[in-house]
Amino acid sequence: MATTELNQAQTAAKGLKTDLKSLKNGLKEKAGNLKQAKAKRSGEKERDNGGLKLLIGIVSSRDAEKLTELCNSSCAALSYEADAKGTASSSVLDYLGLGETEKKLVLSLLPAGAEEATLRAIRDGMSLHLVGKGICFTVPLSGASTIVANALQRSAAEAEKNGGKKVKTNREYSLIVTAMQKGFTEEAMEAARQAGAAGGTVLTAATLGDKKAEQLIGVTLQKETDLLLILAKNEGKDSITEAILKKVGLKTDGGGVVFTLPVDNIVGIGGVRETQNTDDEAGENADE
Template sequence: MSEVYMMVTITDRKDAASFLEFYKEKNADAQIVTLGRGTANSEVLDYLGLEDAEKTVSLCVVTDTVWRTLKRGLRQKFQIDVPGTGIAFIVPVSSIGGKRELLFLLENQNFEKGEETTLKDTAHELLVVIANQGYNEMVMDAARSAGAAGGTVLHAKGTGMKRAEKFLGVSIVSEKELVLIVTKTENKNAIMRAVMEKAGMETKAKAIVFSLPVTDTAGLRLIEEEDTDE
């Protein structure tokens, strides 16, 4: 039985190509890459001997076995434990919308289906939707129709998109939007189904959706109280 995780890597933009090539060699081709900037103040940067650098953030769905292999490589090849080199971490994935989408996200990774997640009692979930650029409103309309309150959109670039036709039967453009939606766990399945049906592979959005357990929240209390009043 395999556990599935979303692996997040944050590194200097100049080093991103090396990291992505390494992941590809280890059967973990990153699905989404976006840009960022470090926020440490100048005193912290001076103390660590670092420069104010632009960052690359990559997201990849991996099994526990692949993560262990990548972690060893990140330490040995990239010395990622040295401050300023970068950071990589994993978050458990609780579910993935669709068998074809699962095969696409985990290509060449040995996977044995088990229970959804070891974190079964979380009150909220983070839905991560990867969609073609320009279709975030289609995604959000679908999500709202099933009870989602709102979401956050990030612009990103998809990698490994040439593999999509093999698993999904469609050609997918590389320009992407990442839509993040926090919802109650009890509403998760309905929202995921709505996104798959109304903004999924059969639509122009070509959305893929998966969920991550959220262990705690702040700022959702008023929304929950409004739901209870209704």
């Protein structure tokens, strides 16, 4: 009798062990499936949000509306504008449209698939190579509101059907952004010029909710702030940022913070990026 009960107990234990192993494998498989599903959703979201570019335009007040119209002629673009002022003082800087005049800073979210068509429309429709016309350039985005991204990319699909395509990125330039206490932009720009910068654009801004950052950094940031935007070639970026920080950095009265953004493509700075499509077309004509 005891032997029979022992055998039954051993059999039950083996069955329980088998059930536990099956349960463990089932949970492991379910966890793997959930992980794959999460990765897939994350990838889809990243693709949705990563298919946008930010076009930054610094133009005269009268040309801001025209710029947004040209953006919307190629695709659906979500645009914002802000008042700005140029800092240039030489004829070369005036040629670039960054002189000491009132400007508009235009920020346009647009689908990457419509970038080439948009840049071409701006190049042909605004003649940014002329004196005082300004400059436009695109920077990459790592994310955006999903609703906005999906809506704008639907317009990109139409642009691609009509021959549009993503333009190659040639990151020879960077955008240097300096946030500093109001009244120090001239000092910052002078330091940048001595380090090789051409000119810049100034925006009036304000700091928001910086108490925690101030505690970590160990400084008090002023409420009223000036933003200085400088477009510079990558090889000169470090020397310019170092010069600005030395002159108006956090350890100075200017209390400046500097960061940089990569620039993909440019229209209106001596045709640096405008020659790409022209060269391609010339090659096609030569083959014919």
